[in-house]
Amino acid sequence: MRVLRHGEVDSTNERALAALAEGTARHGDVHVARAQTAGRGRRGRRWHSPADEGLYLTLVLLPPPPPPPAAAWTVAAGLAVREALEALGVPDPSLKWPNDVLVGGAKLAGVLVETRGLDPARPHFAVGVGVDVAQRVFPAEIERERAVTSLARLGLARGVDEVLEGLLPALEARLVAPGAPGDLDGLGRDYLAAARLAGRHVRVATAQREVEGRLVGLSLAGGELELALGERRERLPLAHVVAVTAL
Ligand code: BTN
Numbered sequence: 001m002r003v004l005r006h007g008e009v010d011s012t013n014e015r016a017l018a019a020l021a022e023g024t025a026r027h028g029d030v031h032v033a034r035a036q037t038a039g040r041g042r043r044g045r046r047w048h049s050p051a052d053e054g055l056y057l058t059l060v061l062l063p064p065p066p067p068p069p070a071a072a073w074t075v076a077a078g079l080a081v082r083e084a085l086e087a088l089g090v091p092d093p094s095l096k097w098p099n100d101v102l103v104g105g106a107k108l109a110g111v112l113v114e115t116r117g118l119d120p121a122r123p124h125f126a127v128g129v130g131v132d133v134a135q136r137v138f139p140a141e142i143e144r145e146r147a148v149t150s151l152a153r154l155g156l157a158r159g160v161d162e163v164l165e166g167l168l169p170a171l172e173a174r175l176v177a178p179g180a181p182g183d184l185d186g187l188g189r190d191y192l193a194a195a196r197l198a199g200r201h202v203r204v205a206t207a208q209r210e211v212e213g214r215l216v217g218l219s220l221a222g223g224e225l226e227l228a229l230g231e232r233r234e235r236l237p238l239a240h241v242v243a244v245t246a247l
Contacts, residue, residue, distance in 0.1 A: 001059075001168055001176060002026060006033040008051065011040050012058035016126040017116050020060065025124070027062040028176045032164060039130065042112050047130050048142055054150075055131040055163045059171055060124070067123030068181055070113060071238045072220045074098050075191045076174045076181035077111045077127045082194055084170035085109065085131070088163060089156050095195040097244040101131075106149035108132055127175065129167065133160050188218035201247045202227070206240040212247065 009015050012031040019025040033056045039047030049056050061073065078099025085093050085101060085108065096102050101109040112128040132150035142148055151158050174180060181187055192198040192215065202215045204225060211234060213227030224235040225244070 001028040001030055001172060003030045003032060003164075003168075006031060008035040008037060009033045010038040011036050011128075012056050013040055013112060013114050013126050013128040014038070016058040016060050016128075017114065020124050020126065021116070025060045025062065027060065028172070029060040030168065030171075031058045031060070032056065040112055040114075040128070041110060041130075047110065047112075048135075048139060049130070050135070052160060053132075053134045055129070055133055055160050055167070057129050057164065057167070059127040059129070059175060061127060061175060062122075062124050063180070065121055065123055067118075067120065067125075068184065069220060069223055070115065070125065071098075071223060072181045072184055072187060073125050073127060073175065074111065074113045075187055075218075075220060077113060077129065077171070079187070079190055079194055080170040080174035081109050081111060081129055081131070081167065083174075084163075084167045087170075088151070088158060088166045090151070090154060095191065097195065097241065103149055103154060106147035108149050108151070108154075127171075129171075131163055131167075133158060133163055184220040188220050192218055195244075197244060197246060203243075203245045203247055204236055204241055205243040205245075206236060207242060208240070211236065215244070 012033050015031045035051035036049035039049035041047040078095050082093050082101050093101050099111040109131040114126045134152045135150040203212045213229040216228050217226040223238045227234045
């Protein structure tokens, strides 16, 4: 993996997508910035990116065609980040749909997978990862929106580079290595276990409605979440799923 270090940038995802557009990007490139002025979160949110307080990175993937579904990268990236943070001493991190890393209900890290003008003959993905490392204070509007935490708040005195060093092997294994992201059924099972959702009674929110049932499977190949509602099975397209909450 090639680590490309930036000072202050708009967004490392934007830098990775620009390198992809220019044709200079390589599979496994990692863009890391000290600060971002326009860090992006999921669902159009901003990612608060003060200098040297968080890890802001984007991994470039140029997998061979045909590409696995985007949801597979989303899930694999969440698992990699969760595993790396656990190895760094984070107590009992879990995943919240689709790939927020939470500790005790507070968000510690997030992942944003983007692609621009995807050509199935030459697939590319930009996997952006943000980890709160040294923040002790967050802007009031972020604290109002959701519970947040950082390694510092959890009592873990780790430097941003130390977190990067911990993350690289996990990203390599789950996303960059030949054959990644691997067996999609296994990935789906790993995800449901890490998200503490396997076999649980859940509420799934889509843009249109909410459905409650027992979560029996996550098919990344089929792009569906499978719920049992008594005798009946309901398959919800992953692209429509906004939130999954264990009841
Ligand atoms: C989320 O949970 O909403 C996803 C947050 C992803 C933030 C990271 S920080 C590095 C990369 N560059 C960005 O602009 N966003 C991602």
